[in-house]
Amino acid sequence: MKATELLFIPMPLMGHFVPAVELARRIARRDERISITILVMKFQSDETAAYVRSLKTAAHTDKGIEFVLLPELENPIDMSSNAYIDRFIEAYKPIVKQTVQELLVTRRGSGSQLVRGIVSDMIIMGMLDVAKELDLPRYVFSTYSLGLLCLMLHFQSLRDDHRVDFTEFKDPDTEFDVPGFRNRVPSKVLPPMTRGNDFAFTFLLNQARRCRDVNGILVNSFTELESDAHQAISMADNTPPVYPVGPIINHNPQNARGVDASHGGGDSIMRWLDHQPPLSVVFLCFGSMGCFGVEQVKEVADGLEQSGHRFLWSLRRPAADGEKLRTHDYDNFDGLLPDGFLDRTASIGRVIGWAPQAAILNHPSTGAFVSHCGWNSTLESLWFGAPIAAWPMFADQHVNAFRLVKESGLAVEIRLDYVWDRFSQSANFLVKADELERGIRKVMDTDSEVRKKMKEMKEETRRAIAEGGSSYTWLGHFIEDATK
Structure with missing residues (x-):
C-alpha cells in the first residue's frame, strides 16, 4: 500500500496557521504512513514564514511534515476592501494549482506515496476549487467552534431551502431558535459582519454552502464542550462527516516558561507574576487585532483601579495608516491612561504590550482572564483552567x-453586544468602568460557580x-476515512 499524503492550505494568519500546523503534527505522529505537505502563502506579513523558519531552526519539524513556501503575490491585496479574502484566494489559486500539479507529478514519479486530499482552512474554502x-x-x-458551524449551516438552510428573509437581523432584540443551542440566540450576538452587511453575510452563507460539498470537516473543538452542536450538525441533512479533534493548541511552548524569545519583555512579565499570590491576578488581553479608542482605555483603567484586584493588562494600539490590520505596541502610554494611574497601581498591576498569553494563563498567579473570546484564546483558557470574563469585539x-x-456557564459577562470595527477603528458604545469592575x-x-465549572x-x-x-477517537475516524 502506498503511503498517504495530505496537502494542507492554511490561512496565513497566526491564529489559523498555528492550529493547522499542530493538527498536521498530530496526524503525522498518529500514523507514520501519512505525510503532510503544508503550502504557505503570504498574506499580511512575514509572520507565518518566520514561524516556519523558527520550527526548522529549533528542529521542531516533525517527521512526515514538509513546508512549501509559495511565491509572494506580485500585486498586494487591498486590505481596506470587504472582499479582500476573496481577492486573495483568487490571486493565489493559479499559484496553488501549479504547485499541486507539480507535487502530483513528483509523487506519481516516485511511486511511493499517493496524494489523497487537500485540507483547506474554512475561511479560504475557495482554494478547494483546485x-x-x-x-x-x-x-x-x-x-472556529462547532456552534458557529451550526449557526452558518442553519441560516444557509433557512435562506436556500426555506427562503427566509433576514432583514430582521438588524433588530438587536430579535431572537432565533438554532439547532445546537439550548437558548434562543439574540441577533445582537450574531457575528457583527452579518448585521446590515450584505456582502459579509453572503460570504458567510457561501462558506456554509461550500461546507456541504466537501468530504469532511475537521473542527478545533471537542464533544464534551459542544455536544449539542455536534449532535445537531450530525443529524442535519446534506452535511458531510464532522470530526471534532480539538483542542488544537501548541502544547509544547518554546521554552519551559512558554515565552517566545522573539518578543522582548516576556521574561520580566513572568518574573513579575512569580511574585504575586496564587490566583490573585486578572489578565486582560484582546487578541492580535483587539484594541480600544482613548476613551475606552480610560474606562478600562478606572474599572481596574476600582476593582482593587491585581492585574496584568496587554494594551495595544490600533494599526496606523499603512500598517497591517493587527495591533501594535505603544511606544509609551503618555496621554493615554488616566493621570497618575500607573503610579497609583504600581504595587498591584502592570500595563504591557505584547503578552505571552499561554504562559500567563498557565501561571499559578493568574486567577482569571478578561477576554475577547476568540476561539484560540477560549481553548487556551479551557486548557489552563482560567475562568473568563467575556468582552467580545468582532467576528x-x-x-x-x-x-x-x-x-x-464557563464565563461571566462584561458585555456581549460591544462591537469594534477594525476598519473605522470605532465602537458602537463605551463599556463603562463599573461594568468592567462588576465583571472582574x-x-x-x-468560590464562584464559574470557577468550579472551569476546573x-x-x-x-x-x-x-x-x-x-x-x-483522539474522532481523529482516528478521520485518518481511517482519508486513507481509504
Missing part, C-alpha cells in the same frame, strides 16, 4: 461569548485528546 479541478478529495479545517467572538456565558469581581470570586472542563479538555478520548 482540489475539485484536480479530482482530489476535499476537506475543511475550521479554527465569531460574540457567538463564542454567548455560548460560554449562557450555554455552558465576579470572575475573581474563588471540571479543564479536566475534560485534557481527556479529550488523550488516548481513548473523544477527540
